[in-house]
Amino acid sequence: MLKSSTNTTVGAVAITQEELFDTPLIPAHVYDKLPKLLMKGCELMSPDTRERDVFFTSSLALISGSLPNYYVHYDDHKVHMNLFTMVVAPPASGKGVVSLAGAYIKGIEAHLLEEYNAMVKLKEVESPVEGDEGNVNNSKRRKLKLPRKRHVIPANSSAASFMGILNENGGIGTIYETEADTLAQSFKQDWGNFSDLLRKSFHHESTSSSRKTDDAHLVIERPQVSVLLAGTPQQVGSMGLANPENGLQSRFIFYYFDSLPFFKMLKGRKDDSRDVVFAELSNEMLDIYLQLHYNEEGAQFVLTDPQWAFFSNWYKFKMETVSRKYNGYTSAMVKRTALVTIRIAGILSMLYQSEEGMVNFVDKVHCSWQTLRKSLAIADVYLAHNLVIFSCSAMSAPDVDMHQYLDFYSLLPEGEFDRKDVLEICAAVGFSERTLDRRLEKLRKSGKLYSAKGGTYKKAKK
Template sequence: MANKFIKESVYESLPIILKQGMETFEGRERDVILMSSLAVLSGCLPNITGVYDDKKYFSNLYLLILAPPASGKGRMNIAALLAERIHAKIKSDSQAAIDKYKSENKGNLKGCPKLDVKIVPGNVSSAKLYTHLKVSKNGIVMIESEADSISAMLKQEWGDFSDVLRKAYHHEKISLSRETDDKFIEVFNPKLSLVLSGTKNQLKPLLQSHENGLFSRFLYYYFNDGTEWKDVAPRKEDSIDRMQTFQQIGDSIYDLYQTLITNNRTISFELTNKQWDELNSTLGYANYLLNKNGKISFLSSVKRHGLMLFRLAMILSTLRKHKTVFNSEKLVCEDVDFQIAKNIVKTLLDHALTVFELFENKALGLTIKDYSTLANLPYQFERGQAIAIGRDLDIPERTMDYFLNRMLNKKVLIRIKPGFYRKIKNS
């Protein structure tokens, strides 16, 4: 079964600055570009923070898009244009400072500043990644459309690189000490955003395991239905230039970025009490369902999706008020942005479940809604009971019959005798 698309209501409600970039795309391509854009922008909002579970967080996200080769996942590179002008400015200013130092201190480069950037490639070494994170006050964005670029490096440096990614996600201090070149680096409050894509076969070399803590830090968008032929004819002359549109949005993001830095004050992002209650109930219920259905190893992913929802809401709220957000020290999330973030997380939690099962070579393709229905069914039951339970859950009789047959085919249920079913434990 193909994984779900992001709801149309999400696109209808997006902040204008982001919505205009999505208007000429559709289907999987549009989903890929939306999520890539949000992940890139998560590294472009300096001095905006929020408190989640008694800890201060910035908006940084990790995203991994998984799909077959030549299926359109490479479209994520368009999103890089949103940060390109910021990257060029930081790099240019940094290079000017380096050139000035070298000119004024000929022959003595001991105190020469390191090159600062915003965007880094995926084939960076762990030692260089430490340096980038230390030099960059406002964080970096790693964008890589070929996961193999990272996997090749991980073969030599898995321990160091994995440690950096796991700790940077929560802005925890990272440190590196090497005897070979007498190097010692400490980075306090690192800020890193990841935007990666790859194929299903590249997943395990990249993450190694779904139990090492790195897996649960990613948002996943997975699909395997992009194998049909795509119309490659040039678009009409009067159609919108997509690249130009994203460059124009990037100009607005650049202005926002510069203003947030110039103001040099922290803006506190907050959810309302009602939104906190809804976040807790939504993810709490998903945690309960998966726990009851034996998906214990997946619970860390469920819990971190709460933080992902919070960060997505922070990004969307900032974009909606990008012309005025810097006029106040507080940014309260509007309900429309909270609902967008919640809908995205609910959809991508199902995607994460599918990716999780790829590690177990047991791709059941069940959704949170499937687990909810299963949780309401007893361990052993007859069809009449299932129909009655379905009626209480607003599931029509025909839909419940289809569900039971689908669970039989997936070997989640077995038929004891005609009309009688039993669950297979830890399905």
């Protein structure tokens, strides 16, 4: 194992180079039998390398914002497939692969621009310049301003501009920036900090803004925003993402790594075959995007009851193991990683579905067990990377008191019990007898226990 005394700073906390080298790769079995749209791109990358992982991770993020009218019911909420992703590595470590994933949305961007230009030609309006209304032959003309849909929203937008573009897009958009510093600089400005809008967008919460200049009040009911950034560890800190109290940290997928220094063998010619494949990916993604765009009824991603039960038990275990190692701050990270898992499963399932034919009339897309397990394996890697980011925070120290509560709860009887029944358990985990009632009440208020009868308690059903 490589040892190094070199440290990299994330926010205000240093992380060893060894930890950066040791962040896990996505397992090789994940790449077996991927949807063809993803497989064709990943096959252009070196196998079992960071390069392939970065391309795959970036592609998922961009595709997540290219599946309109596609949703899943998650915990009684209608949720779309949007992902927030950031590839993090020191300079010249291989983040440039993020730009290659842009092939997936190139066709969509070109289509929207072509659509806008066609609309301008059809609806162009000529009128006299103000102050010269009587001169119908006035040579000075102006075009009627028409809304223009953009798939990619510039990261250096002001908050007002971001809202305006999102409004013209019908609440849908993707932030795609290979230099995260661009967004970090915007966040530092009063006019450019729309991090609150991003936090709301992750769960599609309604957001609004007012502009004094034109007395406009914009309301976006269900924003659907995907984010793909590439940046250095220092830029994670400058965006506030190194702080777990900033709700954005737990909403992001981080892929965090460093690589050994080497200089690759270069060629003095261009490989046109790669461009051909990227052009195919662009066209195929555009085709799926348009089919879903015109599927006005929408397509629903569905899991079976046994799949939901398996998934829930998986993350119950994750929640306890991660919380025991760190503290309560990680609960938000685990919960949102669970949602990310379902979104990844939904993306993969839709791409598999598209291989079977047109998806513009599909009303339900079913999740296979293989896809669910594949998505859990992918999300496990992202959670491990996110925990490296979290461990850089001064707030990552283990919470001993919370660990005692978890131990206490796990040892409580499964049936009804009263205060006397748990006195020995209380002593075993280090609680004093005089605080027992308060601790039982805290568990009751959190929904872990409920009062049965005659001063007895019972664990809530799992």
